[in-house]
Amino acid sequence: MKDSYFKEYYYLERRHWWFQVRNKIIEERIEQLLTTKDKLKILNVGVATGATSEMLSRFGEVISVEYDQACYEFTKEYFKMPLLQGSILELPFGNEEFDLVCAFDVIEHVEDDQKAVSEMKRVCKSTGYVCVTVPAYQWMWSHHDVINHHFRRYTMRSLRKVFDLTGQGNLVRNTYFNTFLFPAIAGFRLLSGLIPQRFVRRGAGSDSTIFEEKSFINRFFHWFFSLERPFLRFKMRFPFGVSAFLAWKVQK
Numbered sequence: 666m667k668d669s670y671f672k673e674y675y676y677l678e679r680r681h682w683w684f685q686v687r688n689k690i691i692e693e694r695i696e697q698l699l700t701t702k703d704k705l706k707i708l709n710v711g712v713a714t715g716a717t718s719e720m721l722s723r724f725g726e727v728i729s730v731e732y733d734q735a736c737y738e739f740t741k742e743y744f745k746m747p748l749l750q751g752s753i754l755e756l757p758f759g760n761e762e763f764d765l766v767c768a769f770d771v772i773e774h775v776e777d778d779q780k781a782v783s784e785m786k787r788v789c790k791s792t793g794y795v796c797v798t799v800p801a802y803q804w805m806w807s808h809h810d811v812i813n814h815h816f817r818r819y820t821m822r823s824l825r826k827v828f829d830l831t832g833q834g835n836l837v838r839n840t841y842f843n844t845f846l847f848p849a850i851a852g853f854r855l856l857s858g859l860i861p862q863r864f865v866r867r868g869a870g871s872d873s874t875i876f877e878e879k880s881f882i883n884r885f886f887h888w889f890f891s892l893e894r895p896f897l898r899f900k901m902r903f904p905f906g907v908s909a910f911l912a913w914k915v916q917k
Contacts, residue, residue: 671714671739678716682887683843688720689891690842691769691798691910693898695724698794698838698912705764708788710753711771715744721767722746728763730756753781761790761917769798770908772827773815783831791917794837799824801841801909807854821909834916841906842897845889850907 678684699705705725709718712729713736721727729744730751731737737750751757753768753775766789772778785795799819800810806818821839828836843850893903 671736675714675743678714682883682890684716686887686890687908688717690894690897692720693894694838694910694912695796699724706762707765707767708763710768710785714740715746717769718746724765753784756784756788758788760787762788764790764793765796767796770800772797773799773817773819776816778827779831782827786831786833786915789915791915793915795913795915798908798910801907805851805854809854819909824909824911828911828913834914836911837914838912839910840897840902841909842893842903843890843907844903844905845893846886847906
């Protein structure tokens with residue numbers, strides 16, 4: 666891929682409404698999990714251009730892993746935190762090295778997601794946490810999934826099954842999110858399948874790049890998506906949404 670793709674994605678990860686609000690939701694969910702103020706040793710897998718690692722750095726020392734060679738080469742030029750190239754299927758670390766292991770919108774890119782989750786649990790300390798986010802509902806499959814090289818989308822049940830099958834602990838938190846905008850996004854994803862491919866903008870963020878950053882609709886989406894945050898802070902579980910979050914406490 667060209668550097669222009671990653672430059673666009675670098676910008677999107679830090680300025681686009683979806684990434685901004687999603688990352689605040691993830692940050693707040695992790696903060697609720699932690700029972701200590703001690704600095705953690707954190708692994709973040711599949712970091713793309715590194716915005717989620719920057720977010721996680723408030724909780725401790727973050728080591729980031731990116732599989733894609735071109736993305737890794739681009740990101741290491743801009744990123745000021747430890748970054749390694751590696752696969753979630755064969756993490757280059759020993760057993761029980763990290764207090765917190767994260768993969769945000771990553772395991773849907775991997776054909777063997779059970780192996781990916783098993784590896785995350787392997788490198789996580791006992792009583793540590795594994796946290797993931799994934800896109801929800803296979804029936805929402807669209808050009809967005811194709812351009813982002815997804816293998817699947819998940820229901821909460823199918824996501825939990827992957828974690829249950831690999832064992833070693835217990836579910837401690839799960840919820841869908843991006844729920845308030847779900848009707849609009851689901852409708853768009855379904856209708857987008859009817860749009861001829863020659864008319865689809867092929868930017869880094871697929872349907873994340875349709876509207877200009879400073880447009881009213883982007884500001885509205887940011888505000889409306891953010892309305893979910895107070896509900897999630899009170900540990901409400903949304904019954905549906907565009908994305909799903911799961912936190913697993915490792916026990917070995």
